[in-house]
Amino acid sequence: MIELEGLTKHYGDVRAVDHLTFTVRPGIITGFLGPNGAGKSTTMRMMLDLDNPTSGTVRIDGRHYRELRDPLRAVGALLDAKAMHGGRSAYHHLLCLAQSNGIAPARVREVLDTVGLTSVAKKRTKGFSLGMGQRLGIAAALLGDPRILMFDEPVNGLDPEGIHWIRNLMKGLAAQGRTVFVSSHLMSEMALTADHLIVIGRGRLMADMSMSDFISENSRSYVRMRSPDAERLRDVLHGAGIDVAPGADGALEVTGEDAAHLGELAARHRIVLHELSPQQASLEEAFMRLTAGSVEYHAHENHQRSAAGAKAPAGAWGADWRKKGS
Known part of the structure; x- marks a missing residue:
């Protein structure tokens, strides 16, 4: 278990992490999300005593990381594959x-086999691809057979x-x-992996809940x-006191009603349905909605051309990174 209480980090006048308090529990995969510059990497570094907090504490199974006698047996971490x-x-x-x-050499061969690097075990790592380096970093995290695993962008x-x-x-590992x-920017992968989410923005805690609750x-x-x-379907729904909004392709969108109930209502009135489908936002859409006000940098594209059809001036195309509010 990892416990953060009031964790805060200042870099000069910048508050990178702002009084974070949350608990990472065993038996589940906890995803750690936030926009660029939200303070995720700084938080993970403070968990491992690589950075000292300005205030607040982090405890690993009740102890500070620096107090662990054989840290690799307690915590395995992949923060930088290089x-x-x-x-x-x-x-x-x-x-x-x-x-x-104090880990037996036999364990080295075990983890190399686990991550699929046995065939290149004797090769110098400077020739490794990014993916091979990532696998080696994962092997290092698994080396001490630790109770706690931390991964930053593991895929x-x-x-x-x-x-x-x-x-x-x-x-x-969670099932054990x-x-x-695990921290990642790949929302599609996180949606398939994480059971619980911790979301931060500008160093502050924004969400601490299950994946399903976060999306809903x-x-x-x-x-x-x-x-x-x-038209008749709309009239039937209105007659039942159900609010309806127009959707794409002539469809109707109904909020707050069960799909089975709506289908039965249509069937009772002998209305043919070509589609009856519950719709829910993806993790990416839910994340974007929650963190929209916490994004540090925004990209803008200028697709304007002159009235005469002239090419846009140099620098008008592509990303123009500006700090929010500047």
């Missing part, structure tokens, strides 16, 4: 870590097979009762109905 000596082989990189924490550089593998690995804390509370859910007799 954090390795390029002149060392994958095997010796892990062996050095194992020896520093970065992995191919589809690798993404499927790390997803199942994290689910398996371990604490799994930060999105509009409705039932989409489409019929060749749309």
